[in-house]
Amino acid sequence: MSVENLVGRLWDEASCPICQEYFKDPVIIDCGHNFCRACITQSWEGLDTNFSCPQCKETAQQRNLRPNVQLANVLEIAKQLSLQAGKRPGGEKMCEEHQKPLKLFCEEDQTLICVVCDRSQVHKAHTVVPIDEAVQEYKEKIEVHLETLRKEREKLLEFKVTQEGKNQEYLTQTETERQKIEFEFQQLRKFLEKQEPLLLTELDTMQKEIEKIKTDNVTKLSEEISWLSELISKMEEKCQKPASEFLQDARSTLSRCETVKFQQPMHISAVLEEEISNFSQKNIALTKTLRMFKDTVCSELERKRGKYLGSCRPVNVTLDPDTAHPQLHLSEDQKSMKLGSVQRNLPNNPERFDRYLCVLGCEGFVSGRHYWEVEVEDEGHWAVGVTRESVRRKGRISCKPEQGIWAVELWGNQFRALTSPLTHLPLGRIPRKIRVSLDYEQGQVSFFDASNEQPIFTFPPASFTGEKIYPCFQLGARSQLRLCP
Numbered sequence: 001m002s003v004e005n006l007v008g009r010l011w012d013e014a015s016c017p018i019c020q021e022y023f024k025d026p027v028i029i030d031c032g033h034n035f036c037r038a039c040i041t042q043s044w045e046g047l048d049t050n051f052s053c054p055q056c057k058e059t060a061q062q063r064n065l066r067p068n069v070q071l072a073n074v075l076e077i078a079k080q081l082s083l084q085a086g087k088r089p090g091g092e093k094m095c096e097e098h099q100k101p102l103k104l105f106c107e108e109d110q111t112l113i114c115v116v117c118d119r120s121q122v123h124k125a126h127t128v129v130p131i132d133e134a135v136q137e138y139k140e141k142i143e144v145h146l147e148t149l150r151k152e153r154e155k156l157l158e159f160k161v162t163q164e165g166k167n168q169e170y171l172t173q174t175e176t177e178r179q180k181i182e183f184e185f186q187q188l189r190k191f192l193e194k195q196e197p198l199l200l201t202e203l204d205t206m207q208k209e210i211e212k213i214k215t216d217n218v219t220k221l222s223e224e225i226s227w228l229s230e231l232i233s234k235m236e237e238k239c240q241k242p243a244s245e246f247l248q249d250a251r252s253t254l255s256r257c258e259t260v261k262f263q264q265p266m267h268i269s270a271v272l273e274e275e276i277s278n279f280s281q282k283n284i285a286l287t288k289t290l291r292m293f294k295d296t297v298c299s300e301l302e303r304k305r306g307k308y309l310g311s312c313r314p315v316n317v318t319l320d321p322d323t324a325h326p327q328l329h330l331s332e333d334q335k336s337m338k339l340g341s342v343q344r345n346l347p348n349n350p351e352r353f354d355r356y357l358c359v360l361g362c363e364g365f366v367s368g369r370h371y372w373e374v375e376v377e378d379e380g381h382w383a384v385g386v387t388r389e390s391v392r393r394k395g396r397i398s399c400k401p402e403q404g405i406w407a408v409e410l411w412g413n414q415f416r417a418l419t420s421p422l423t424h425l426p427l428g429r430i431p432r433k434i435r436v437s438l439d440y441e442q443g444q445v446s447f448f449d450a451s452n453e454q455p456i457f458t459f460p461p462a463s464f465t466g467e468k469i470y471p472c473f474q475l476g477a478r479s480q481l482r483l484c485p
Contacts, residue, residue: 381476
């Protein structure tokens with residue numbers, strides 16, 4: 001015989017015939033049968049004679065109850081063996097309290113019970129059904145939900161395939177545009193690199209010609225001035241002589257003055273002047289073209305940024321007090337928050353954060369493009385972003401996209417995006433006003449410096465799968481946040 005069968009037989013022999021439970025304080029009567037002292041006493045209550053055995057019906061004239069110490073010892077052994085075996089023969093689970101097979105299911109307590117449990121006060125008023133019926137009922141209910149879940153999964157899989165196809169198409173398109181831009185700028189750089197030495201060489205040639213003319217003119221003019229100075233000196237000296245000497249060779253002296261011819265300085269030739277003029281016009285045209293190109297590119301970038309932001313709908317976000325951690329104090333207009341010194345006694349409703357100092361916005365989104373702006377501090381600890389409605393509110397939270405949170409934060413001297421792993425942002429870019437932008441259909445969450453509309457960080461696209469998305473805020477010591485109108 002197997003160990004399980006032996007344990008089962010031992011369990012049967014260690015049970016009181018009246019209460020069907022393990023013997024409690026077992027006693028033996030004159031006929032040799034054993035009962036719990038309380039059970040046989042209750043059975044004989046009110047009798048003065050003819051004490052009948054509940055099992056064999058043999059009658060005794062006197063009430064004689066003798067403790068059965070050996071059975072009590074066997075009973076302890078049976079209990080230990082039953083606990084170790086844990087099951088009746090055939091693999092049935094046993095009730096730990098009554099050591100009866102667990103063949104019933106209590107609907108109210110959602111637990112397996114035995115027939116003794118069913119008769120107890122605990123389960124007397126409960127709905128109790130056989131295990132097989134309960135299993136069949138719940139299988140049918142679960143199957144209905146499974147069918148719904150399978151259909152929902154199919155929809156999501158189709159949506160995923162469609163989105164992956166679109167995303168891949170967009171990625172291919174953007175990569176093609178990237179290659180075009182790189183090629184055009186490469187060609188532009190080559191053109192500019194080629195033109196620069198040609199223009200500088202041409203300019204050097206003209207500069208050398210002008211320098212030569214300048215040098216020749218200076219030399220010739222210096223010689224002319226020196227010769228004229230010498231002639232003037234001789235004429236002045238002649239004029240100072242007495243009349244007799246002055247008149248000697250006067251005609252010759254006068255003739256020398258009259259025959260003097262001054263050489264005109266060299267002028268820039270018409271050809272060179274035309275070359276300088278052409279070069280200047282060419283340089284003006286090149287500068288104008290480059291400026292137009294720069295202005296066009298900058299204007300297009302600004303237009304696209306403005307088009308994106310213009311398509312976003314500004315929303316007036318307010319803070320939801322039902323979600324706020326008890327230590328967060330919200331203003332009366334529900335537009336600002338700060339950390340209090342004590343934790344308020346607030347209801348621990350399911351929506352409220354109980355460990356992390358977080359609060360959500362009242363407004364949730366299931367479609368469209370939206371943005372809102374938040375005034376932040378440049379020190380301390382804070383975080384702003386968005387979260388799924390299903391985000392965990394109780395206990396420890398992992399602030400990452402995988403857990404349904406997309407946010408940027410300032411932590412001491414670290415400005416970072418809460419990606420996995422963290423993305424550290426330059427400290428020099430910490431703004432005092434952050435614009436949070438949500439594109440629901442594209443699954444895009446972006447952050448901008450609201451003062452100059454410069455981008456801070458954009459998370460990779462996510463799938464919100466029809467779930468409501470809420471503005472999310474977290475606050476630490478020495479910091480406060482305020483939502484802009």
